[in-house]
Amino acid sequence: MTTDxxxxxxxxxxxxxxxxxxxxxxxxxxxxxxxxxxxxxxxAINGVNFDLHEGETLAILGESGSGKSVTAQxxxxxxxxxxxxxxxxQIRYCxxxxxxxxxxxxxxTRGPEISMVFQDALSSLNPVFPVGWQIAEMFRKHRGxxxxxxxxxxxxxxxxxxxxxxxxxxxxxxHQFSGGMxxxxxxxxxxxxxxxxxxxxxxxxxxDVTVQAQIMSLLQELQEERQMGLILITHDLGxxxxxxxxIAVMYAGRIVERADVFDLYRQPAHPYTKGLLESIPRLDQKxxxxxxxxxxxxxxxxxxxxxAFNPRCRYAQDICREERPELLTVAPGRESACHFAEExxxx
Numbered sequence: 652m653t654t655d656x657x658x659x660x661x662x663x664x665x666x667x668x669x670x671x672x673x674x675x676x677x678x679x680x681x682x683x684x685x686x687x688x689x690x691x692x693x694x695a696i697n698g699v700n701f702d703l704h705e706g707e708t709l710a711i712l713g714e715s716g717s718g719k720s721v722t723a724q725x726x727x728x729x730x731x732x733x734x735x736x737x738x739x740x741q742i743r744y745c746x747x748x749x750x751x752x753x754x755x756x757x758x759x760t761r762g763p764e765i766s767m768v769f770q771d772a773l774s775s776l777n778p779v780f781p782v783g784w785q786i787a788e789m790f791r792k793h794r795g796x797x798x799x800x801x802x803x804x805x806x807x808x809x810x811x812x813x814x815x816x817x818x819x820x821x822x823x824x825x826h827q828f829s830g831g832m833x834x835x836x837x838x839x840x841x842x843x844x845x846x847x848x849x850x851x852x853x854x855x856x857x858x859d860v861t862v863q864a865q866i867m868s869l870l871q872e873l874q875e876e877r878q879m880g881l882i883l884i885t886h887d888l889g890x891x892x893x894x895x896x897x898i899a900v901m902y903a904g905r906i907v908e909r910a911d912v913f914d915l916y917r918q919p920a921h922p923y924t925k926g927l928l929e930s931i932p933r934l935d936q937k938x939x940x941x942x943x944x945x946x947x948x949x950x951x952x953x954x955x956x957x958x959a960f961n962p963r964c965r966y967a968q969d970i971c972r973e974e975r976p977e978l979l980t981v982a983p984g985r986e987s988a989c990h991f992a993e994e995x996x997x998x
Contacts, residue, residue, distance in 0.1 A: 669745035682740035710895035770853035772833035783821030903959035
């Protein structure tokens with residue numbers, strides 16, 4: 652055990668009443684989320700299933716509107732209800748269903764047990780309070796620390812996420828930091844109470860490539876150091892290639908492919924995943940035009956019959972427009988919701 656880990660363990664005693672069984676932290680089963688509006692019902696999540704173990708990194712990929720962030724918000728219990736409605740499914744944390752848990756008990760899981768890094772750090776941080784005060788508040792509210800001790804812990808966390816001159820900058824305001832530094836502040840707040848599960852929702856949005864790599868490296872370090880279960884939500888396959896253990900690809904509120912990261916990048920088993928991979932710039936394709944997936948994601952109030960991806964799919968046939976494919980095993984450790992998964996996988 653490293654000195655940093657020993658220090659963290661001694662300063663933040665394990666007080667969780669939740670214990671994972673065989674390392675299983677989180678189970679999402681047949682989750683469904685709808686938004687009831689004046690224009691109709693938008694079916695944002697349509698039967699999502701996945702699990703997360705200690706020390707494991709799951710990447711959830713897909714275009715905007717695919718349901719990635721709504722899934723994260725449902726896990727955190729921060730959906731606005733109404734208009735959001737959860738008509739079915741379970742979200743089990745260490746075997747306890749968060750959806751049926753009393754609100755006071757669930758509130759106590761946010762932060763100490765399950766935490767989240769939001770994609771827009773500037774709007775997520777309070778502009779009128781110093782960043783150190785905002786980090787320290789986690790310890791004052793949840794650990795009962797006094798002002799002095801909580802601020803000292805905030806400085807240590809800022810140092811841990813590699814904020815230069817943390818002792819001096821602890822009194823600085825969010826607008827006085829760069830985008831990458833603000834995201835580090837958000838990460839510090841998210842890990843302050845030593846959660847077992849960390850959800851990072853588009854953590855590198857609007858950052859340049861170099862800073863993106865630094866943020867992803869930091870998240871990976873923290874995940875390995877603390878053995879957290881990490882969920883990375885992104886639309887960028889390039890961001891998670893070196894970090895994720897397994898990947899779930901979402902489209903129109905469903906998981907359409909699930910696989911080990913290496914298998915998925917080497918041989919996708921769903922046309923949508925294949926299209927996403929083909930759209931990534933590659934060094935061996937210099938001067939060539941990038942491939943693009945034609946069309947747009949569907950309106951969630953009017954999801955196409957059959958496979959939701961069929962209007963944009965090069966493999967689509969009559970069965971795709973009539974019968975919705977289920978997420979089925981197509982190879983060891985590989986699942987795909989496509990009538991022609993074998994052809995995509997081996998074609």
